Amino acid sequence: MPSRNELGDRRVIVIDTPPTPNGSLHIGHLAGPFIAADVHARYLRATGRGVLYSSGTDESQTYVLASARKLGIAPEELARRSWTGIRDTLETMGMSVDGFAPYDDGYRATVLRFVQELHAAGKFELRTVRLPYSEKTGEFLVEGLVCGDCPICLSESRGGLCETCGHPNNFDELIGARSTVDPTDRLTTREAEILVLPMEDYRDRLTTYYAEKLPYLRPHMAQLVRELLDRPLPDFAITYPIAWGIEAPFPETPGQVINAWVEGIPAVMYTTDHAARQLGEETEASDELWRTDRDHELVYFIGFDNIWFWGLTHLALIMAHEGRYIVPDAMIVNEFYELENEKFSTSRGHVLYAEELLQEVPRDLVRFYLALANPENQRTNFSRAALDKVAGERLVQPWQRLRARLAEAAGTVGVTTLPVSDRARRHAAIMLERFAACYELEGYSLTRAADLICVQLERLARWAEELDLSCQKLDRTALGDLFLEVRALIACASPILIDLAEAAALADGFDGSLGFETYALSEVKPFALPPLGTTTAQAG
Incomplete structure (x- = not known):
């Protein structure tokens, strides 16, 4: 091919x-x-x-x-x-x-x-x-x-x-x-x-x-x-x-x-x-x-x-x-x-x-689960209980952790711009390359793309929780790097998580860019992550 x-x-x-x-x-x-x-x-x-x-x-x-x-x-x-x-x-x-x-x-x-x-x-x-x-x-x-x-x-x-x-x-x-x-x-x-x-x-x-x-x-x-x-x-x-x-x-x-x-x-x-x-x-x-x-x-x-x-x-x-x-x-x-x-x-x-x-489950969670459990090479199974568990534990919970931590960080630094390091730009490029490998025809795989969303989301959530957000010790470059990589992840996940991507693009500081372009930014603005809906079972 x-x-x-x-x-x-x-x-x-x-x-x-x-x-x-x-x-x-x-x-x-x-x-x-x-x-x-x-x-x-x-x-x-x-x-x-x-x-x-x-x-x-x-x-x-x-x-x-x-x-x-x-x-x-x-x-x-x-x-x-x-x-x-x-x-x-x-x-x-x-x-x-x-x-x-x-x-x-x-x-x-x-x-x-x-x-x-x-x-x-x-x-x-x-x-x-x-x-x-x-x-x-x-x-x-x-x-x-x-x-x-x-x-x-x-x-x-x-x-x-x-x-x-x-x-x-x-x-x-x-x-x-x-x-x-x-x-x-x-x-x-x-x-x-x-x-x-x-x-x-x-x-x-x-x-x-x-x-x-x-x-x-x-x-x-x-x-x-x-x-x-x-x-x-x-x-x-x-x-x-x-x-x-x-x-x-x-x-x-x-x-x-x-x-x-x-x-x-x-x-x-x-x-x-x-x-x-x-x-x-x-x-x-x-x-x-x-x-x-x-x-x-x-x-x-x-x-x-x-x-x-x-x-x-x-x-x-x-x-x-x-x-x-x-x-x-x-x-x-x-x-x-x-x-x-x-x-x-x-x-x-x-x-x-x-x-x-969709009366009980937000559309993005349905799309995520259909991608993760996609019958690419063998028969797979839809289970409502599995959707609730997998989407909740692997997507919704880490997203909520990341969202809360970035909201706290944005409150600390205000609307000022943050510097971005070469390291973050390289990491964003790596994410773009890995997701592109899932979306391009040579290795097309919704399952791997959805799994990659989870892997990168968990990594970024842990990183956010490890940052010291006190004004005296805040590493502004590290925070800028985090916001840049979160932007890159949202762009990479946008073909699957369509409502999340659309909401994020409207956030102040995000500037609406969701393309698979090179992230050659030297600075970023903090932005608020939109919520990711929960199923009725998760909400209960």
Whole structure:
């Protein structure tokens, strides 16, 4: 993976895979790609890099249809309500998306243009396949409408992809296929003629791409990519003979729709364009910012269960456009996040929504805990008791100690400026370097960044308590050094502790600077540290 120095000042397109609008976002969703993408985007802005961070929803997913049928409401109504709820949740959690795109005519036009160009270039092929079929309803069941056992790992899986092992299961490969809406419905299989993208045609290009990327991928993704490329790559369905989705415009497949997973790349092209327009930019076409002549850097933040689609099929779709579009420079993948040691399950009511948690826990503490317990390389667990204990002992208490001591110091010296030594400037630079190592893609780690906040905070709190603040013995340079390093820590923590950083920047003497710049100051003014909120349990 090229370093940021090698990449230069290219603008960065940050993609958080669009969530399915079949319900609100819960903490499990937020702990994965969203918090990771948001922290990286905030870091890029703090370093002065140009960034476009966007998201939207993928309404065409059959999961919307399945959920709506279970709830007894129209899928359009569920998607509409969910879109609003997802947008509001992202705002509530402080996710700094530059634009959250609607599912509208512009979205659909972008998808159709993307696939029609490939169809005209002869990239798709007609295949006769066998698909699960409901004799009761007279419809084919695909993706979120069907489940069974994975033919690769034998775990229960939805159609198209196994969340457990990450491998695809195409068409009639599920073992013991059954309906997700009506488990009593006995399924058969029937033939259907659909258009596919022959993935084997892109094997060489995918292999070349990953030969460069594999050393920099997180271990589980690297393992899955090797497994996928060691097997014949299955055809990727472009159309399905179902009624939910965007109508396919191809003469070979009348009455069919575009596979929702095909929409992924044109969808995020559209969200990127929407974000740019929200920032006041004008573009001639919704795919313009993804074109190779714009030379943008592209970063995906995805869950492990999305690797087959975003890491292979979507990449092949980009490659099928023969150099027209950029390919991702990096993919940051997370594992699953559990709730009280069980998998999040909306159907069983085993969920925790952000709005519920934020009624009892300040947003910064939630963001800190989601970063510290982030499922970067293995499944991790959300526990309310652990949040209270860890955030209280490792973040809130040392912050309160530091805040009280600096308030006492400020009362002693007043509003005068304090000198700063070379030692403090070196220490501030060291902190900036260590945090940057966590936020840059080469070693991206929210867990290490959150832990580093705790380590540096405890160090500064102890230092503050050891200072002699009596007027006769006060070391003004040592106090100035402490204030400088506290400023540096707040800047370094600002992509995670967003409310604390915003409040600190408004403090008298802080001057509002929160960038990752070199701290070459020769003097500082004392400033008051804002409070860091406590949970209801901690307050009690």
